[in-house]
Amino acid sequence: MLVFLVLITFIGFFAALTGFQVGQAQGPDRPGVDLHMYQGRPMVAADYDPDYDYGLGDGHISKLEPYPECDKGYRTPFDLWKYAGRGASSYTTTELPMPWDEWLKMNRDRKPDLMKDVREYMSGRYDFSGTTIPGVMMSGGRKPVMAGPVARLPKGIKTWEELADMGPDKIRKEGIFPYVPLAHPLHSTAHMVFPENWLVNHPEHRRIDVDHDFPDAYLPEFPPPLFLTTHKELGDVSKGEEITIGNYFEMFDGLLTPEQMEGLKELLRPSPTTWFNHTTHRVTAEASAGVSCMACHVNGHTNGAFELAPDSRPNLARLRMDTPSMRGNYNMMQLSSKRSIRSMDHFAEVEEYFDGDQSIAAAIGPRAHQKQVANRMGDFNGIIDFPPAPKLDPLGRLKKDKANESELRGEALFQGKAQCSQCHYGPAFTDDYMHDLQVERFYSGRPEGPIKTFALRGIKDSPPYLHDGRLPTLDDTVEFFNLVLELDLTAQEKDDLVAYLLCL
Ligand code: HEC
Numbered sequence: 001m002l003v004f005l006v007l008i009t010f011i012g013f014f015a016a017l018t019g020f021q022v023g024q025a026q027g028p029d030r031p032g033v034d035l036h037m038y039q040g041r042p043m044v045a046a047d048y049d050p051d052y053d054y055g056l057g058d059g060h061i062s063k064l065e066p067y068p069e070c071d072k073g074y075r076t077p078f079d080l081w082k083y084a085g086r087g088a089s090s091y092t093t094t095e096l097p098m099p100w101d102e103w104l105k106m107n108r109d110r111k112p113d114l115m116k117d118v119r120e121y122m123s124g125r126y127d128f129s130g131t132t133i134p135g136v137m138m139s140g141g142r143k144p145v146m147a148g149p150v151a152r153l154p155k156g157i158k159t160w161e162e163l164a165d166m167g168p169d170k171i172r173k174e175g176i177f178p179y180v181p182l183a184h185p186l187h188s189t190a191h192m193v194f195p196e197n198w199l200v201n202h203p204e205h206r207r208i209d210v211d212h213d214f215p216d217a218y219l220p221e222f223p224p225p226l227f228l229t230t231h232k233e234l235g236d237v238s239k240g241e242e243i244t245i246g247n248y249f250e251m252f253d254g255l256l257t258p259e260q261m262e263g264l265k266e267l268l269r270p271s272p273t274t275w276f277n278h279t280t281h282r283v284t285a286e287a288s289a290g291v292s293c294m295a296c297h298v299n300g301h302t303n304g305a306f307e308l309a310p311d312s313r314p315n316l317a318r319l320r321m322d323t324p325s326m327r328g329n330y331n332m333m334q335l336s337s338k339r340s341i342r343s344m345d346h347f348a349e350v351e352e353y354f355d356g357d358q359s360i361a362a363a364i365g366p367r368a369h370q371k372q373v374a375n376r377m378g379d380f381n382g383i384i385d386f387p388p389a390p391k392l393d394p395l396g397r398l399k400k401d402k403a404n405e406s407e408l409r410g411e412a413l414f415q416g417k418a419q420c421s422q423c424h425y426g427p428a429f430t431d432d433y434m435h436d437l438q439v440e441r442f443y444s445g446r447p448e449g450p451i452k453t454f455a456l457r458g459i460k461d462s463p464p465y466l467h468d469g470r471l472p473t474l475d476d477t478v479e480f481f482n483l484v485l486e487l488d489l490t491a492q493e494k495d496d497l498v499a500y501l502l503c504l
């Protein structure tokens with residue numbers, strides 16, 4: 001107990017410390033800064049009535065703090081959800097705030113301290129104890145599925161059921177929601193951050209300024225298996241290897257159509273990006289050839305690399321996004337978390353390696369992905385299948401003779417009391433809609449708005465969960481939905497739901 005108390009005090013202390021360090025005072029106390037007028041421009045209409053809050057309650061704009069003024073490379077708050085504001089411009093440039101030598105030195109010097117704070121922050125939020133679910137492996141058979149929940153309960157709360165009983169208002173007022181959004185650890189520079197499992201084979205993607213903030217044990221298996229809709233009989237066609245520009249032809253010759261083969265090549269070909277390129281506007285020590293689609297969507301799945309969603313400005317308003325799997329994209333009508341892109345071809349065409357910013361594209365150079373090529377990338381993407389689910393029948397129901405009691409109870413809950421199937425149904429367990437889960441009912445912060453329903457087929461293979469990965473395990477996901485949908489599930493019911501999710 002004493003150890004526990006000491007730990008909590010320690011964590012609290014760090015939470016206060018690790019916030020961030022930018023040069024100036026922050027938040028509402030910063031003199032002369034008012035969110036209604038931000039950076040010299042109105043955020044809301046002049047006759048805005050502060051009593052009318054669009055139903056947001058404590059999420060009201062007046063309760064938010066203005067974004068810290070910070071240039072590329074500056075430390076940003078880990079609790080970025082408390083902030084809001086309008087940027088000086090929608091555009092950016094490839095100019096660094098200082099000469100390259102200074103940039104390199106500043107980032108290298110700061111990285112150890114930043115990463116120490118990032119790890120403290122993450123271990124304050126999560127108990128990454130490394131406990132696995134006995135006997136349950138990811139689809140490639142090489143990596144165990146982690147047990148949870150690993151999010152830490154707030155101080156003084158003994159069980160998840162006790163927390164759920166408090167309800168959204170009380171949890172928000174006491175500021176104790178365990179599943180607040182996760183920011184990019186260096187949100188001012190942001191961009192792609194690759195996990196260690198990728199970097200050991202691809203040191204050219206190691207950043208000078210920041211590393212991934214999850215232990216590898218809590219990320220997808222590497223390399224993940226690849227299943228094709230066209231060759232179900234072959235199982236994992238990658239045979240446990242990472243598909244590269246050097247081995248793809250040999251691996252797939254005689255299995256793919258010429259268009260699919262060409263598409264696969266393009267998915268493996270690196271292109272310059274906002275921060276991985278040949279200019280000095282970069283986060284690698286050496287000039288970089290860029291990244292390929294499969295540097296994140298490795299073997300058509302994901303390695304857990306994260307990035308910012310490209311759909312908003314200023315950059316500090318962009319949500320952190322975990323790389324989603326490409327598996328089963330053939331059936332999805334809605335691609336990407338917010339942009340409602342309706343086809344894979346279109347996705348490959350628009351994939352904004354340069355954050356969609358033409359002013360950067362001019363300097364880092366064009367991509368080879370012209371429309372025709374993008375269509376072929378879509379051709380390959382369109383045959384990437386979900387992993388086998390031997391316990392599901394053709395209608396996606398559990399086979400009675402294959403599933404155990406707990407899994408069957410989980411299925412009944414999924415379709416009944418837990419209401420999951422309201423949004424997760426059909427062959428991929430998604431409704432292809434965006435929903436506003438209104439998670440801001442549980443914390444005073446900037447609402448994240450509607451997000452697409454992610455597919456649940458093969459879900460045990462793609463931790464961490466939710467768009468930003470704030471739910472490290474499936475147990476955390478069930479705790480999250482139990483709170484957010486106010487389901488009143490018992491501990492046993494939650495275990496059964498997890499047992500069921502592992503069958504999908
Ligand atoms: C950071 C590594 C990264 C790289 C490199 C990358 N992606 Fe993605 N991909 C993501 C992230 C993050 C998202 C989610 C974006 C969003 O929700 O707005 C995504 C989403 C997608 C989706 C939609 C999936 C879904 O379930 O909604 C497709 C399709 C896709 N990427 C294809 C590509 C293609 C094609 C390329 C190469 C041109 C590529 N990606 C390069 C990280 C990456």
Ligand code: HEC
Pocket residue numbers: 414418419420421422423424434435436437451452453454455456459462464465466467468477478481482485497
């Ligand atoms: C109102 C619709 C809705 C209901 C009901 C719902 N979900 Fe979801 N689910 C979503 C949306 C939307 C997301 C994505 C949210 C985000 O990323 O912020 C999601 C995400 C998830 C994820 C993460 C997927 C990933 O790849 O990261 C899991 C797991 C999940 N839901 C399981 C469940 C379970 C289990 C239930 C029932 C207890 C449930 N959902 C009920 C809409 C719903």
